[in-house]
Amino acid sequence: MSNDISLQRWTAADLAVLERTNTPQMTAFLGGPETQEKLEERNERYVRGWETGAAAMFTIRLEGERDPVGSVGYWPTMWHDLDVYETGWAVTEPFQGRGIASRAVVAVLKHAAEHGDRALMLAFPRVDNSASNALCRSCGFVHRGEEDFEYPAGNPIRTNVWAFGLQG
Numbered sequence: 164m165s166n167d168i169s170l171q172r173w174t175a176a177d178l179a180v181l182e183r184t185n186t187p188q189m190t191a192f193l194g195g196p197e198t199q200e201k202l203e204e205r206n207e208r209y210v211r212g213w214e215t216g217a218a219a220m221f222t223i224r225l226e227g228e229r230d231p232v233g234s235v236g237y238w239p240t241m242w243h244d245l246d247v248y249e250t251g252w253a254v255t256e257p258f259q260g261r262g263i264a265s266r267a268v269v270a271v272l273k274h275a276a277e278h279g280d281r282a283l284m285l286a287f288p289r290v291d292n293s294a295s296n297a298l299c300r301s302c303g304f305v306h307r308g309e310e311d312f313e314y315p316a317g318n319p320i321r322t323n324v325w326a327f328g329l330q331g
């Protein structure tokens with residue numbers, strides 16, 4: 164598989180990436196499209212995350228494409244009293260099914276292993292999110308069961324728990 168993708172630190176100019184991934188299809192497992200106001204808040208949060216350490220969010224660049232083709236990143240969180248990272252991702256519809264998310268997630272795991280200080284990266288895709296569950300499996304995450312979760316806040320969902328060891 165060619166390695167023609169790269170990750171670029173999120174900037175204020177990347178709001179359009181969030182707008183392009185805010186379709187009904189792409190947010191079907193995430194509670195549906197967000198309002199423009201929420202997208203703008205998210206954009207600011209992603210930029211600020213780099214300054215405060217609250218998140219390390221990237222756009223995904225594909226060689227030969229002017230615009231970013233998606234987003235990927237990670238942020239510190241707690242899971243059963245453990246300090247861990249959580250990761251999340253999106254690849255715009257025209258570019259799906261080409262291994263772009265797989266390469267981007269491998270790159271983000273490498274970034275967290277090199278720059279982070281936590282031992283575990285977790286992902287919580289909804290149990291019926293076939294693409295994200297396949298992505299976890301193919302990137303080497305280990306299945307750690309199912310859990311109840313809320314996403315967005317107030318919306319109960321059932322998720323898988325996938326874990327990837329960042330040390331060693």
Ligand SMILES: CC(C)(COP(=O)(O)OP(=O)(O)OC[C@H]1O[C@@H](n2cnc3c(N)ncnc32)[C@H](O)[C@@H]1OP(=O)(O)O)[C@@H](O)C(=O)NCCC(=O)NCCS
Nearest residue numbers: 253254259260261262263264265288293294295297298301
């Ligand atoms: C999840 C997502 C990022 C995958 O992006 P992608 O670039 O198409 O993924 P890849 O091409 O790298 O494929 C990754 C794996 O998923 C599988 N896959 C991709 N799309 C799939 C689908 N619709 N159904 C089942 N499996 C699928 C691939 O076959 C591959 O598995 P393999 O390595 O075992 O063959 C993309 O579908 C997306 O943005 N979805 C909407 C946002 C979302 O749900 N985010 C996650 C919230 S937890």
